[in-house]
Amino acid sequence: MKSHVSERIKIPLGLWAGIRDLGIATHEVARKAGLPLSIVNEPIVNTAQYFAIWQAYSDLIGDTAKGITLLATAFETAKYPPTVLATYHARDYRDALNRMARYKQLCPPENLRITEEGELCAIELEWLHNEQSGPPMLVGITLACLLELGRRGTGQPLTARLVEFSQAMGDTQTLEAYFGCPVRMGTPYNRLTLHRSDLDRPFVSYNEELLEVLTPVLDQSLDEQQSSRSFTETVKWIMKRSLTGGRPDIQTAAKEMGLSNRTLQRRLADENMSFKQVLTQARHEQALAYLADPSLDIKEVAFLIGYEDQNSFYRAFRLWEGDTPSNWRVKQELWRNRLVTE
Known part of the structure; x- marks a missing residue:
């Protein structure tokens, strides 16, 4: 059996808070994941532990689609780490998405590839340095949070054009109601397709002063990681x-x-x-x-x-x-x- 590559992954405090807000005890998640109860207080885990946590949450919530929509909306923006917080205070939706893709490199194991063409903007999720894709719940939450970013930042009820998942994700109608568009499963990609015109929408949460503080620190961290x-x-x-x-x-x-x-x-x-x-x-x-x-x-x-x-x-x-x-x-x-x- 070949060993899996392990990454150091920072767990945002908002994850555990959001799970608790949904009525699920964090110790139940730890037990379901087969991890020590102390994992709840660990800021950094490896890839296997990270995937196990997401799978445990999925098992406890029941339907994957329900778990995606509930947690995506339950996350409190203020509890996001700096890498994500910076995106919520970007100039517009395009700036936010580009920052998300750039700074996501500081938070493995997933990576985002953004392509703008014609009237569409496609954001594809890829996995870095591990031999298996993440749990469906993590995939769904990642794409849902990208749309949630636009909704919260612009203050508008934005909808996607199309959402594609490579695995089964639970109730399709629940997901289509959340994303506001068709949702396909069993495709070769995990991809969120947006209306390109929405990317020009300004963010009501734009904070130039905060970005002037966060951007140099995050850029330096990214440069140091890439050089290593x-x-x-x-x-x-x-x-x-x-x-x-x-x-x-x-x-x-x-x-x-x-x-x-x-x-x-x-x-x-x-x-x-x-x-x-x-x-x-x-x-x-x-x-x-x-x-x-x-x-x-x-x-x-x-x-x-x-x-x-x-x-x-x-x-x-x-x-x-x-x-x-x-x-x-x-x-x-x-x-x-x-x-x-x-």
Whole structure:
């Protein structure tokens, strides 16, 4: 069994407060998650603990959709950490979303990719550095809070254009009533699509003085974190973002990083790596992440990590894990079920 990459994740105080406001005792969440009761007072947890907390809340609340809408609206803005608080005092919705995507890098394990095109703005949730996607509840809360950000900031009852989830999320009607748009499940993405015109709406909560204090501190923290990440990890992250349906080449990575092909190769060599090795690692790690999602079949996984045919993916996976993708998935499911019953 390969070990999962662990991240240090800060839990906002508002999470526990919001759960209590919904009538759920925090110690019940800890017990359901199989974690010590002291976890409620721990400001930092690892990825496995973080996911377990969200899954426990989901199990206790019952329907995932209900849990998403209730908690998203129960969060008190004042209890958000500085990385999120800064977004609520942005100049407009676009500024807030860009700040959210930028400073989200300080709070793994999720990452946001924003794309504006035509009349639409799509915000896609991605997972960083771990071999499985987060619990459906966490996915739903993340996208709901992005819309909630716009509603609270502008003071207007904004609606989305479309919401897509890769997993089942409970009652569809509940979610469509909250987002104000169609909600699709079983898609390849976790994505919130907004009306691009809403991004120009000014925030009534705009606070220039507060931003002048928060922005330099957050930018410095982000710069320090990014400089501590190895060059290889940065290239790998870019490759993971570029895998779907194709084989990203060195030109792709070099262009995104603002480097020449030669410089990128040299800096990888300085860390005893080659571009081919980084690409292989990116595919391997993403394959494990996608296979952990039972809604994706093997053919889809092969496509998502850039293989043109399923047989090529099978051969590569045997080299990585010494087993077929199907057998690996079954073993993982048995392992997770055993953890639940222990």
